[in-house]
């Protein structure tokens with residue numbers, strides 16, 4: 001999609017071997033859901049243990065400001081309610097079980113680690129924790145939809161990530177999710193604000209340096225055996 005480079009980059013980040021997707025596939029681009037999540041299984045086969053998934057999202061929580069970084073503690077998979085789940089079809093036993101648990105989708109130790117690193121970097125003022133809701137896109141939400149999603153418990157809304165999380169958890173990868181609140185979801189009929197992709201890209205650029213620092217510092221502290229340095233046990 002415009003704004004995503006569409007490259008896969010291999011290298012080391014703070015001494016840790018990493019592979020980085022510079023962009024992703026989205027359902028709204030017309031890709032089948034298995035293709036949207038295909039890179040995650042490639043990562044598993046490459047030996048990846050931990051994935052850090054990032055996205056741009058609209059803020060539904062009234063306490064959120066544009067530029068906030070929300071650590072994802074849970075998700076609402078609305079396409080999943082209608083049967084649009086990446087694990088639909090014959091189960092690939094070599095990756096995982098037929099009915100994977102999702103109540104532990106977002107790794108609590110990694111989330112804690114992200115909070116600690118964020119505080120150390122002085123980012124606490126713009127770091128939040130909340131529930132991410134995925135929709136199919138590409139149209140942004142109506143006012144009624146935003147109000148409904150907020151009442152359902154969503155703090156942020158976007159068009160990605162959740163499908164990747166489901167496939168990652170299915171094959172046993174540990175997941176940290178970060179949403180950059182790039183715009184405030186319009187919840188008020190009097191509002192003159194309009195969601196638009198340019199604002200999404202602009203907010204992304206404004207926070208890029210801090211997000212890079214957050215992720216690279218975190219990566220440096222995650223041990224390859226999935227233990228963490230400096231976060232208690």
Ligand SMILES: O=P(O)(O)O[C@@H]1C[C@H](O)[C@@H](CO)O1
Nearest residue numbers: 054055056158159160197200
């Ligand atoms: O790939 P993400 O979820 O970060 O991208 C979001 C959703 C749409 O692709 C785009 C909307 O502006 O940003």
Ligand SMILES: Nc1nc2[nH]cnc2c(=O)[nH]1
Nearest residue numbers: 056057058157158159200
């Ligand atoms: N669905 C959705 N995706 C987004 N990505 C960035 N902002 C938004 C938004 O407001 N809604």
